[in-house]
Amino acid sequence: MTKVFLSLLYFELLLFYRDKRTFLHALAFFLIVALLFPIALSPFPELLRKFAPGIVWVAALLSTLLALENWLRSDLEDQALEQLLLSTCPLSTVVAAKILAFWLASALPLIVATPLLGLLLHLSGKEILILMASLLSGTPALIAIGATCKTLTLQLQQSGALLGLLVLPLCLPILLMGINTLMQAQLSLPVLGNLAFLSGLSLIGFALLPIAIACALRWGMEI
Amino acid sequence: MNIELKTSQLSYSRHNQVIFQDLELVLTPGQGLWVSGPNGSGKTSLLRVLAGLLSATTGKLWWKGQALSENRLAYHQDLHFLGHLPGIKNKLSLAENLKFSQDLAGSTAPPEPIETALDQLSLLKYKDKLAEQLSAGQKRRLALARLWVSPKPLWILDEPFTNLDTEAQQWICQSIEQHLQNQGLVILASHQNFPIQDQTRFRCLALPLQEEIHD
Secondary structure, three states: OHHHHHHHHHHHHHHHHHOOHHHHHHHHHHHHHHHHHHHHOOOOHHHHHHHHHHHHHHHHHHHHHHHHHHOOHHHHHOOHHHHHHOOOOOHHHHHHHHHHHHHHHHOHHHHHHHHHHHHHOOOOHHHHHHHHHHHHHHHHHHHHHHHHHHHHOOOOOOOHHHHHHHHHHHHHHHHHHHHHHHHHHHOOOOOHHHHHHHHHHHHHHHHHHHHHHHHHHHHHHHO | OOOOEEEEEEEEEEOOEEEEEEEEEEEOOOOEEEEEOOOOOOHHHHHHHHHOOOOOOEEEEEEOOEEHHHOHHHHHHOEEEEOOOOOOOOOOEHHHHHHHHHHHHOOOOOOOOHHHHHHHOOOHHHOOOEHHHOOHHHHHHHHHHHHHHOOOOEEEEEOOOOOOOHHHHHHHHHHHHHHHHOOOEEEEEOOOOOOOOOHHHEEEEEOOOOOOOOO
16 A cells, blocks of 8 residues: 555656646746735835735635646546546545645645745745745645545536635635734744644645545546 | 356446346356447446446445455456546656556556566557657557556456557457456457457347436
8 A cells, every 4th residue: 555655656746747737837826926915015025024924825825726727637637537446555545645746746836935935025034934834734734625625526627716616715724824823923922833733734634635535536436 | 266246236327317227247257248239328337337436326246255345445456447548647658657557556466567568569669758649549559558567357448449450459359368268357348349269258248229318
């Protein structure tokens, strides 16, 4: 089972590397959305610093939503999904490997690019680190929830708007907690509790949502 | 252990339409089943139910004396299913595609070398090329190569002859016969006749065309 998990992870990442759309589109979208706010709101450093947590987190959420368009898309197109459903290891393990690869390919680049945005939004070095830590512990949960919703709408032709309606409300608690982390840091309050809570949500999401996705996939074959 | 595929009163219906009903089937080692019938007669649905991709409306499916619903993963361990689309990853090379399916198949039998399988299907010279560069027929060949890289007793093949040239068709027929001689089981759906030498091993299950939909 571990061998299948690692092999899936390797080949998924190889596929993401060969087809760079997933992470390049999400990354470019993330940077552009985050840069729109300083232009639209105001260029004053103190205001930007105050709004920075919200700006970066909303941009991360929206670009996750954009990246989710690619979730299982190619597997559905070439029917590799059938082979995954017939694999000898439990479907939830297969799905967990795919979510992990998806997170590595679509969310990790955003986190790596965050210092750049932090500088543009006048955050200090410590604040940038805390922002990155909050994204690191919160985005896996975003991806897991998003992947579950995307799987439910997999058979629909135009699922974009519906996906947004499903994913955004469900991700609200994570968004608030993530934004709150940096705000607390800016007020010199402790942030470890927040980070632990976000990591906990991510771990629960990664452990339990693959089971839901596996069920959704099996039902999806019946339609 | 008794290797056999058995169904009892297997029925499947979708959208209020009965696709097949009360199917009683026993397939033992060395036996093949040819599911024939015109387009829309439910060949693919039957194969997908037999592979466990769709769940039957009523009835049960047994493999090695165990019900599929209770022992899905053990069934998958023994099963090769080839759908009407090849299920090839375009952005992986041929060798990578086969390696991937080998890993996923988790076959207990020792795996065949990938090169041998590619060579048999005259694909060896494209080994490190991306699968997107292949033609439809070559992709089909690559999908068939999966059957060899991880040996499994039960093959369920949906229209395996689509897009294949005569040479490849003959080759797959020979392989099916060899598999049956090695006490394998084959279920294949095809609307056309195929050049199999030893017809005695094959039984034919002709599905009738579906009637009009009744609400």
